[in-house]
Amino acid sequence: MKKTKPSLARTMLTSIRNRKGRPDERITSETADGVMTVASYNVHKCVGVDGRFDPERIIDVIQEIRPDVIALQEADQRFGERSGLLDLNRLRLETGLLPVPVVAGPKSHGWRGNVLLFREGIVRDVHQVALPGLEPRGALVAEIDLEGRAGLRVIAAHLGLLRWARRQQADVILELLQRRAERPTLLMGDFNEWRLGPGSALTRLEPVFGPLPPPLPSFPARLPVLSLDRIMANRVGLIADLSVHDTPLARLASDHLPLTARIDLSKVSLSKVED
Numbered sequence: 295m296k297k298t299k300p301s302l303a304r305t306m307l308t309s310i311r312n313r314k315g316r317p318d319e320r321i322t323s324e325t326a327d328g329v330m331t332v333a334s335y336n337v338h339k340c341v342g343v344d345g346r347f348d349p350e351r352i353i354d355v356i357q358e359i360r361p362d363v364i365a366l367q368e369a370d371q372r373f374g375e376r377s378g379l380l381d382l383n384r385l386r387l388e389t390g391l392l393p394v395p396v397v398a399g400p401k402s403h404g405w406r407g408n409v410l411l412f413r414e415g416i417v418r419d420v421h422q423v424a425l426p427g428l429e430p431r432g433a434l435v436a437e438i439d440l441e442g443r444a445g446l447r448v449i450a451a452h453l454g455l456l457r458w459a460r461r462q463q464a465d466v467i468l469e470l471l472q473r474r475a476e477r478p479t480l481l482m483g484d485f486n487e488w489r490l491g492p493g494s495a496l497t498r499l500e501p502v503f504g505p506l507p508p509p510l511p512s513f514p515a516r517l518p519v520l521s522l523d524r525i526m527a528n529r530v531g532l533i534a535d536l537s538v539h540d541t542p543l544a545r546l547a548s549d550h551l552p553l554t555a556r557i558d559l560s561k562v563s564l565s566k567v568e569d
Contacts, residue, residue, distance in 0.1 A: 329534065330440075330557040333359050334450070334482040334523050336367040336550035340379045343515055343549055349380050351547035356389055359539050359554055363438070364391065365450030366409040367484045370402050372430075378403030385411070394420055394436045406432030408483070410450045415440045425451070425466055427459030433467060433483075435474075446562050447474075451483040453495075460487055460495035468502055478532060478562045482525040484550065490521070502528050510538050512551040523553040532561040 335356070340349040356364060370376045376399050385391055391411040396404055403409045405422045421435040433451035440446055449467065453460045471479065481503060487496050496506055509521030518538065527533045535556040544551050 328559050330362045330559055331360060331554060332448075332480060332482065332525065332557055333361040333364040333539065333552050333554045334367075334484070334525055335359075335364060335552035336452075336484040336523065336548060337369055337379075338548040338550060339368050339371065341548075342546050344546060348547070351543060352380060353385050353388065355539070355541070355544050355547050355552065356385065356391070358541055358543065359552055360389070361391070361411075361554070362413045363448060363480075364411050365434075365448070365482050366404070366411070367450075367452040368407045369404055369409040370407045372407070375399055375401045376407075377401040378409075380409075389413075394434060396420060396422055396434065398422075405434050406430050406452070408432055408434050408450050408452055410434050410436055410448060412436075412438055412448075415446075418445065421470070423466065423470060425453070425459075425463040427454040427456065427463060429454050429456075429459070431459070431463060433463075435470065437477075440559065440562065445477055447477050447479040449479065449481045449483075451481065451485070453483070453485045453487070455486055457489075457495055460485065461498055464495060464498040468499065471502060479528045480525065480532070480555075480557070481527070482523075482553070482555075484522055485524050486522055487524075488520045488522060496524070499526070504528070504530065507533070507536055510536060510553060512538050512553055514549050515545045515547075515551050518551055523550060525553055525555045527557075529561050531558055534558040 337352045340352050341347050370378050390413050394410040394417050416439045419437040423433040425431040431454050435449050438446050453463050487494050503526045511518035511521050512523040513520045533555050539552040539554050
């Protein structure tokens with residue numbers, strides 16, 4: 295049987311056909327033993343598809359997901375003092391999530407709009423990466439020690455709108471990993487890459503992260519047809535399940551739907567590496 299190659303048109307048509315089957319109930323996830331939930335969510339500066347600025351809706355969507363680790367993009371203002379837009383105290387009280395510390399402006403939540411939050415573990419190292427391009431893009435690299443297990447490296451990134459910039463940004467991420475100890479690594483964020491197959495700038499990541507995972511449309515939120523948001527790993531089987539968090543509230547709160555993944559922690563504990 296001939297293998298079907300990924301196609302943007304095919305992905306869009308599948309998403310449109312499935313739109314009537316989108317759930318109307320609140321979806322939540324429960325973390326089982328040996329499984330961790332991670333997510334990536336472009337919060338669009340807390341402005342929903344109705345044009346209303348409402349950070350509380352974003353926190354409510356995060357509560358729906360119940361992640362152990364979540365990467366947020368566009369969580370700070372783009373210009374000026376780059377002030378953070380979320381109530382991090384409320385987020386901590388209601389979800390137990392704490393931000394990975396960064397060196398940024400006094401009013402910023404994260405690094406160039408990227409915020410990485412985690413529930414359990416110890417953050418041993420955080421590296422802020424300025425990505426090349428015409429736009430102020432960046433990535434956060436955090437080494438998180440999970441209780442009773444080896445460390446997990448998480449890279450939260452927001453890539454640019456220009457194709458040539460995305461290629462250069464992917465190369466910078468790979469170069470960074472080459473200079474660090476090899477260990478289980480998750481890469482997630484809004485990669486702004488709608489192309490599939492050989493035309494995708496993300497194929498540059500395949501030497502480390504393997505074949506790109508199947509595209510899951512997450513943008514625009516009301517009728518997603520483009521797979522701009524991605525979660526990938528450098529271990530086969532580390533990602534046990536990948537899905538789009540598609541609920542009525544998520545369709546309203548931002549122009550992106552969150553992408554979630556279940557992580558098989560046995561794949562982390564099998565590969566303990568010391569820096």
